Amino acid sequence: MKRVAAAVLLITFLLLLLAASSLAVERLFVGGIEVELEEPLEIVSGVILVPTWLLEKHFGGTVQISDSRITAAFADQTILMRLGEKSALVDGESHKLDVAPQRRGNEVLLPLRFFADRLGFQLVLEEDGKVLRLQKPSQVRERASLFERLRQETSWAEEPEPVEPVEETAQGLSDIVYMGGARSRVFIDLQSYTGYQTNLLTDPPRLILDLYGVEGGPLPVVEVDDSLLIRIRSSRFDEETIRLVFDLNAASGYKVTPWADRGLEVEFNHMLYAAGLRERDGFIELWLEASHPPSIEAIYLEDPQRLVLDLQDTTLLASVRELPAGYERISRLRMQQHSPEVTRLVLELAGPVTMLPLQEAGPGRYVIPLFQGTAQEAQRMFDLDDFEPVISPDFSDDTKPVFGPQRGEDGEGILRGVIVAIDPGHGGSDPGTIGYHGSFEKDINLAISFFLGKLLKEAGAEVVYTRDTDVYVSIFERPEIAVRAGADLFISIHANSHIKRGTARGTETLYRANDLVSQRLAQLVQAELVQAITLVDRRIWGRDDLAIFNGSTIPAVLVEVGFLDHPDEEVLLRAEGFQQIAAEGIYNGIERFILEYFGKGEGQ
Amino acid sequence: MKWERRIAGLLLILILLLVGRGVWKVYQGRMVPVSLIEEGAPYYPVYFAAADSAHLEPEFRPGTADVAAVLKDLLEGPRLPGLAPVLPPDVSVLGYTQRGSVLYVSFSHHLRSNHPGGSRAEMLTVYGIVNSLTEIAGIERVQILIEYEQIDTLTGHIDLGKPLERDYSLLGSTMI
Ligand SMILES: [Zn+2]
Numbered sequence: 040m041k042r043v044a045a046a047v048l049l050i051t052f053l054l055l056l057l058a059a060s061s062l063a064v065e066r067l068f069v070g071g072i073e074v075e076l077e078e079p080l081e082i083v084s085g086v087i088l089v090p091t092w093l094l095e096k097h098f099g100g101t102v103q104i105s106d107s108r109i110t111a112a113f114a115d116q117t118i119l120m121r122l123g124e125k126s127a128l129v130d131g132e133s134h135k136l137d138v139a140p141q142r143r144g145n146e147v148l149l150p151l152r153f154f155a156d157r158l159g160f161q162l163v164l165e166e167d168g169k170v171l172r173l174q175k176p177s178q179v180r181e182r183a184s185l186f187e188r189l190r191q192e193t194s195w196a197e198e199p200e201p202v203e204p205v206e207e208t209a210q211g212l213s214d215i216v217y218m219g220g221a222r223s224r225v226f227i228d229l230q231s232y233t234g235y236q237t238n239l240l241t242d243p244p245r246l247i248l249d250l251y252g253v254e255g256g257p258l259p260v261v262e263v264d265d266s267l268l269i270r271i272r273s274s275r276f277d278e279e280t281i282r283l284v285f286d287l288n289a290a291s292g293y294k295v296t297p298w299a300d301r302g303l304e305v306e307f308n309h310m311l312y313a314a315g316l317r318e319r320d321g322f323i324e325l326w327l328e329a330s331h332p333p334s335i336e337a338i339y340l341e342d343p344q345r346l347v348l349d350l351q352d353t354t355l356l357a358s359v360r361e362l363p364a365g366y367e368r369i370s371r372l373r374m375q376q377h378s379p380e381v382t383r384l385v386l387e388l389a390g391p392v393t394m395l396p397l398q399e400a401g402p403g404r405y406v407i408p409l410f411q412g413t414a415q416e417a418q419r420m421f422d423l424d425d426f427e428p429v430i431s432p433d434f435s436d437d438t439k440p441v442f443g444p445q446r447g448e449d450g451e452g453i454l455r456g457v458i459v460a461i462d463p464g465h466g467g468s469d470p471g472t473i474g475y476h477g478s479f480e481k482d483i484n485l486a487i488s489f490f491l492g493k494l495l496k497e498a499g500a501e502v503v504y505t506r507d508t509d510v511y512v513s514i515f516e517r518p519e520i521a522v523r524a525g526a527d528l529f530i531s532i533h534a535n536s537h538i539k540r541g542t543a544r545g546t547e548t549l550y551r552a553n554d555l556v557s558q559r560l561a562q563l564v565q566a567e568l569v570q571a572i573t574l575v576d577r578r579i580w581g582r583d584d585l586a587i588f589n590g591s592t593i594p595a596v597l598v599e600v601g602f603l604d605h606p607d608e609e610v611l612l613r614a615e616g617f618q619q620i621a622a623e624g625i626y627n628g629i630e631r632f633i634l635e636y637f638g639k640g641e642g643q
Numbered sequence: 644m645k646w647e648r649r650i651a652g653l654l655l656i657l658i659l660l661l662v663g664r665g666v667w668k669v670y671q672g673r674m675v676p677v678s679l680i681e682e683g684a685p686y687y688p689v690y691f692a693a694a695d696s697a698h699l700e701p702e703f704r705p706g707t708a709d710v711a712a713v714l715k716d717l718l719e720g721p722r723l724p725g726l727a728p729v730l731p732p733d734v735s736v737l738g739y740t741q742r743g744s745v746l747y748v749s750f751s752h753h754l755r756s757n758h759p760g761g762s763r764a765e766m767l768t769v770y771g772i773v774n775s776l777t778e779i780a781g782i783e784r785v786q787i788l789i790e791y792e793q794i795d796t797l798t799g800h801i802d803l804g805k806p807l808e809r810d811y812s813l814l815g816s817t818m819i
Contacts, residue, residue: 279753
């Protein structure tokens with residue numbers, strides 16, 4: 040009896056060994072893209088088991104394991120399992136498993152088919168189970184999978200090597216091109232997409248770029264390894280979304296620019312590693328260590344007197360952010376990340392200081408000489424013919440800063456003394472609504488805002504923009520910017536969309552509800568705008584739920600110039616001439632309001 | 644078969660004509676069609692985007708409103724011609740919970756990622772949800788969550804960081 044038992048045991052053991060050695064998936068393709076496997080995937084009782092990282096990396100889930108409890112969260116469902124238990128709980132409903140989740144060393148293995156079924160993937164085993172393909176059989180991908188089948192039939196016979204996956208994804212993400220340059224430019228070639236969203240994460244530093252409405256599979260990893268960008272990975276996040284991950288050496292600011300016909304361009308900021316002050320040859324020098332010669336915009340501000348240098352497209356990486364300086368006229372240097380794209384250096388002054396042009400002082404090192412005196416004094420002292428100070432306060436006639444914001448000094452303007460905050464809606468990672476032909480609301484808003492700002496400045500008003508580049512500013516920050524600037528009016532510029540795209544037309548203006556002043560401003564702006572652009576008058580609407588209205592008590596309106604999702608109105612909204620006329624209409628409304636409400640501008 | 648189909652077609656046209664002519668009811672001071680409701684039976688409104696491309700308009704469903712039913716109706720979309728759904732495609736409801744008179748509803752990320760944007764579309768989506776759910780006895784305010792998280796805003800206009808009350812200004816209608 041003992042012998043028989045031993046023999047049975049041995050045979051079982053051998054069979055198991057045989058099963059274990061022969062049944063394993065050696066190559067895995069998800070949506071046509073090969074997934075790198077460190078070890079073959081195990082097959083137990085005919086069920087393929089996968090490690091948790093695979094679900095996280097290639098199916099966009101997050102898997103958490105505590106004790107024996109496994110929680111796998113995906114975009115639209117959460118799946119609960121227990122180690123050693125043949126059942127799963129999905130959204131409160133119990134399902135039977137053929138094989139229980141199990142441990143292998145440090146890994147936990149989960150039954151692949153159950154997840155594939157839940158996430159809508161088909162499993163196709165080829166080559167005696169050595170090759171596994173996971174595919175989504177949705178209608179839009181019908182063509183792709185047919186193409187895939189044809190490709191397999193023709194190319195597998197000739198060459199066993201997998202074919203470049205690029206052709207197969209021609210419907211969606213076609214290419215990721217690293218273009219290099221000082222700002223690590225990357226071009227994302229997309230056939231079509233409906234939107235995108237970015238998220239900069241710090242630990243480890245990486246930029247997430249989610250592309251919406253993109254079909255097809257992800258692309259292989261693009262290894263870059265320049266001073267900032269390490270690599271670019273792509274994966275399918277859900278049925279509509281491809282997720283790109285830019286692995287970075289530092290959490291740098293970035294800029295995403297949509298190209299007119301297709302695709303997106305991603306650029307990263309320059310980096311400022313360190314800055315400080317030192318004395319040399321009678322000058323104080325502001326020295327900078329940066330990845331690239333910085334482009335600087337400088338202004339003087341008063342009360343207290345300070346010189347502000349804005350380094351464009353620059354991320355601040357310096358660990359020391361504040362340096363006391365014991366110079367006669369420079370008492371302190373402060374540094375801050377002023378916006379995602381601007382690093383701001385502030386020199387606190389105790390008298391006039393003249394800034395001279397930036398010089399290169401070695402690789403990655405730059406200096407800006409600062410003369411402790413006015414430009415005239417500097418010129419006299421150095422006897423320079425072609426001396427051109429970059430910036431210097433003009434202290435000769437009065438103490439007013441000449442490089443401050445425009446204050447309508449011509450004195451003629453009808454709106455002199457009025458401060459208008461212009462709020463171009465959306466921006467940066469938030470494109471706003473997408474037009475019928477694909478234009479972005481944020482771009483149109485900004486264009487109209489600039490035309491409006493120009494008209495207001497010409498009339499002597501002071502203009503403050505909540506954003507003047509393609510940058511994300513939250514809806515809570517926007518009214519704060521207006522309050523800080525002491526604005527008298529808040530004008531938000533938007534373009535509209537209807538829930539059933541392309542079915543609505545016309546102009547409407549929203550205003551702060553239960554605020555008669557805002558209501559009157561809305562009436563006048565709406566009336567003048569409709570008269571100017573002659574779109575359908577959709578009237579004015581009081582709203583008590585808009586963050587940009589609730590963040591201040593400044594008379595505030597939000598102008599929806601037209602419907603960008605309507606093909607005809609999109610054509611208009613994109614046209615510069617129309618943008619100019621719309622700005623004139625809005626301007627006329629503002630002018631009427633100021634004259635009516637404040638009697639007149641201070642200039643009259 | 645052909646004759647039966649024709650008769651069915653004629654009947655359908657007759658019904659549509661009747662609907663079009665209006666089986667009307669007075670609801671919140673306005674005349675609205677109640678084609679789907681038996682006289683005297685209970686019914687509740689679900690709000691969808693009206694044909695005037697500005698307002699919400701109720702469609703009446705037989706029965707008594709509860710959260711699950713109303714959310715299902717919203718996901719399903721309108722049955723009457725001329726109305727449009729307020730939810731973008733592929734949205735699902737992940738869950739909901741009520742605290743006092745506030746209902747918290749979590750939608751899948753599609754509520755944002757598939758939303759067309761624009762303040763008018765955002766208003767219709769947000770108050771299509773809020774106005775429909777606040778018709779249920781005991782619910783006064785609704786907070787919209789995405790993937791179980793509180794959000795600042797759906798598409799950049801309305802502050803969704805707090806529960807919202809029903810919006811009457813969007814109920815004005817061209818139906819009268
Ligand atoms: Zn907008």
